[in-house]
Amino acid sequence: xxxxxxxxxxxxxxxxxxxxxxxxxxxxxxxxxxxxxxxxxxxxxxxxxxxxxxxxxxxxxxxxxxxxxxxxxxxxxxxxxxxxxxxxxxxxxxxxxxxxxxxxxxxxxxxxxxxxxxxxxxxxxxxxxxxxxxxxxxxxxxxxxxxxxxxxxxxxxxxxxxxxxxxxxxxxxxxxxxxxxxxxxxxxxxxxxxxxxxxxxxxxxxxxxxxxxxxxxxxxxxxxxxxxxxxxxxxxxxxxxxxxxxxxxxxxxxxxxxxxxxxxxxxxxxxxxxxxxxxxxxxxxxxxxxxxxxxxxxxxxxxxxxxxxxxxxxx
Numbered sequence: 651x652x653x654x655x656x657x658x659x660x661x662x663x664x665x666x667x668x669x670x671x672x673x674x675x676x677x678x679x680x681x682x683x684x685x686x687x688x689x690x691x692x693x694x695x696x697x698x699x700x701x702x703x704x705x706x707x708x709x710x711x712x713x714x715x716x717x718x719x720x721x722x723x724x725x726x727x728x729x730x731x732x733x734x735x736x737x738x739x740x741x742x743x744x745x746x747x748x749x750x751x752x753x754x755x756x757x758x759x760x761x762x763x764x765x766x767x768x769x770x771x772x773x774x775x776x777x778x779x780x781x782x783x784x785x786x787x788x789x790x791x792x793x794x795x796x797x798x799x800x801x802x803x804x805x806x807x808x809x810x811x812x813x814x815x816x817x818x819x820x821x822x823x824x825x826x827x828x829x830x831x832x833x834x835x836x837x838x839x840x841x842x843x844x845x846x847x848x849x850x851x852x853x854x855x856x857x858x859x860x861x862x863x864x865x866x867x868x869x870x871x872x873x874x875x876x877x878x879x880x881x882x883x884x885x886x887x888x889x890x891x892x893x894x895x896x897x898x899x900x901x902x903x904x905x906x907x908x909x910x911x912x913x914x915x916x917x918x919x920x921x922x923x924x925x926x927x928x929x930x931x932x933x934x935x936x937x938x939x940x941x942x943x944x945x946x947x948x949x950x951x952x953x954x955x956x957x958x959x960x961x962x963x964x965x
Contacts, residue, residue: 661733663697664726667705670694671723672757672886674712682888712889731789735798749777751939754799757784758887760908764822764950765803768943778939787887788859794932801940805906806926807866818930819944822951826870826923829901829915831894837916844920848876850900853893856883863887867902870923891915905956927951 670679670690680687698705705719715723753769755761769780785793785802791811793799803821812818828847830837836846848871857864871878882893890901891909903910904925910917929944 825919844874851881
């Protein structure tokens, strides 16, 4: 690759590549990037031609990265993280922190109405700027501790990773769910015991990308008297719901996960098991908007009804 070709690669090209590499699906990546699928396909092809490397094995379903693509994904992911960190630090220097709040959410999470309502109301206050960012699930702690994110929303199974350097409050608690195809024999039940899943095939996030997920849900299964029969590990949380493809496959999750509103998926409550959404921030962060944001969120979640939320959004 010569110098002129190198200069033709933009951060936008890199973001397209990283999103496609995470989702392993042109259609899903295009949806997340708000562009047409043919446009994404064409731009990825231009990137490959520009750098002279094939990045994806297109004859695989889901898509697979080539060795070169895997290497660039790992390297460029940290490049984007560093770029975002530098921008956030620069913004902090150029604006008064008392008028700015950066809110982070895991990149697997759904946007919920209480979050949107709270942020919309805060934005109506004069001189307050709110920035919302999706954060990689395996790196959220880094963003909070280095100050790139003022406050983070995360799930209760992250509690073992919260030490004395962080503070948190619970925003909302809901039942743990077993997601499955509507043709699964268990799908007709309103609720089940966790032990009812002992003969099911489990879909888990990869321990390399989401270790807290694997440890937490494995532990719950063992407490119920069985080891989960994991037949699929997926590298991206975006792929969890999509990989429920057979009648005997189940996914343990909660209503906060993206794509849970899919009409093919049944959501069966697990009796006696709960999941919670938390707000987490670094202890000593003196941004006065943090507590204001938490208080407003808790107020909105007190009247939150997930079923109404899905109806309003057309799910």
